[in-house]
Amino acid sequence: MSKYNPKRIIDPDFRNCKDVFIHGMIDDPNGGTCCSMPVLYAAVARRLRYPVKLVHANAHLFCRWDGKETRFNIEGTGKGLSFFPDEYYHKWPLPITDDQVQRGEYLASLTPAQELAGFFACRAWCLEDHGRVDEALKAYEVACRLHPEYRGYAAFRNALLRKQNPLLVMDGPLMMRRTPNWLGTPPIPNPLNRLPMQGPNLPQMIPAPNAFGVPHIPHPMNMRHPFNGRRP
Numbered sequence: 001m002s003k004y005n006p007k008r009i010i011d012p013d014f015r016n017c018k019d020v021f022i023h024g025m026i027d028d029p030n031g032g033t034c035c036s037m038p039v040l041y042a043a044v045a046r047r048l049r050y051p052v053k054l055v056h057a058n059a060h061l062f063c064r065w066d067g068k069e070t071r072f073n074i075e076g077t078g079k080g081l082s083f084f085p086d087e088y089y090h091k092w093p094l095p096i097t098d099d100q101v102q103r104g105e106y107l108a109s110l111t112p113a114q115e116l117a118g119f120f121a122c123r124a125w126c127l128e129d130h131g132r133v134d135e136a137l138k139a140y141e142v143a144c145r146l147h148p149e150y151r152g153y154a155a156f157r158n159a160l161l162r163k164q165n166p167l168l169v170m171d172g173p174l175m176m177r178r179t180p181n182w183l184g185t186p187p188i189p190n191p192l193n194r195l196p197m198q199g200p201n202l203p204q205m206i207p208a209p210n211a212f213g214v215p216h217i218p219h220p221m222n223m224r225h226p227f228n229g230r231r232p
Contacts, residue, residue: 003031014125021122034077035122038063041076053109054118056150058094061118066109104149117147124156133164 003025014020018028020035022043032040038054038061045052051067052074063074073089075082086107090096096106110118124139140157147153 014122015129017126020126021119034061037077038074039119041074054115055109056106056118057089057092058096058100058106060089060093062089064109105151110147114147114150117143117145117150117153120146121153121156128160133160136160 016030017023018030019033022032022036022040025032025036025040041063042052042054045063051065053064053066055062055064055073063076065072065074072083073085075084089107090101100106101108120139120143124136124143127133127136127139137157137160140153140160143153144157
């Protein structure tokens with residue numbers, strides 16, 4: 001059943017994987033969110049050989065008919081079906097800068113690899129909210145490799161690392177403060193040694209973004225929803 005889960009309108013929650021993947025709408029009354037509903041629409045459209053792509057806005061996911069001669073956006077997570085221009089998503093649900101568009105972070109039709117990155121990010125959010133940190137970090141790393149233009153995946157990964165280890169500090173590049181040897185304890189290993197590098201040597205720290213796919217009123221305990229955007 002392709003409908004928005006009404007519980008998620010005012011209470012975003014990534015613990016229930018049915019809210020972020022399409023099995024929550026197939027023979028299941030759970031419903032989905034804009035993490036999952038556009039994916040289902042695109043899957044059906046592609047079976048019909050329609051040129052439908054997935055597109056990231058800031059904290060949102062939607063579909064686009066991206067044919068050789070015709071191109072228009074398809075918004076199917078509101079009341080009915082809407083066809084908003086790109087300019088609409090420059091301001092909704094959160095602002096997008098021209099630099100982000102030019103860099104390919106938002107409003108570009110996603111490649112198959114970039115779509116897969118989004119699915120791994122959804123998996124990481126669900127795993128993180130269940131406390132399965134190691135698995136979440138691995139999923140974030142895959143998302144970073146598949147879609148390096150979208151800096152949000154690295155920010156989520158780094159935020160989780162800092163939450164697990166407060167010794168990770170933000171001072172220009174991500175750095176590790178080691179325990180002084182005079183305390184008699186060995187230095188703390190740097191978990192970033194196994195992460196893909198960005199830039200010449202170290203990953204660059206960037207502000208933590210909002211998770212795409214949940215344009216709702218924020219949940220007070222969930223850092224991924226610091227916005228108050230209305231559904232279209």
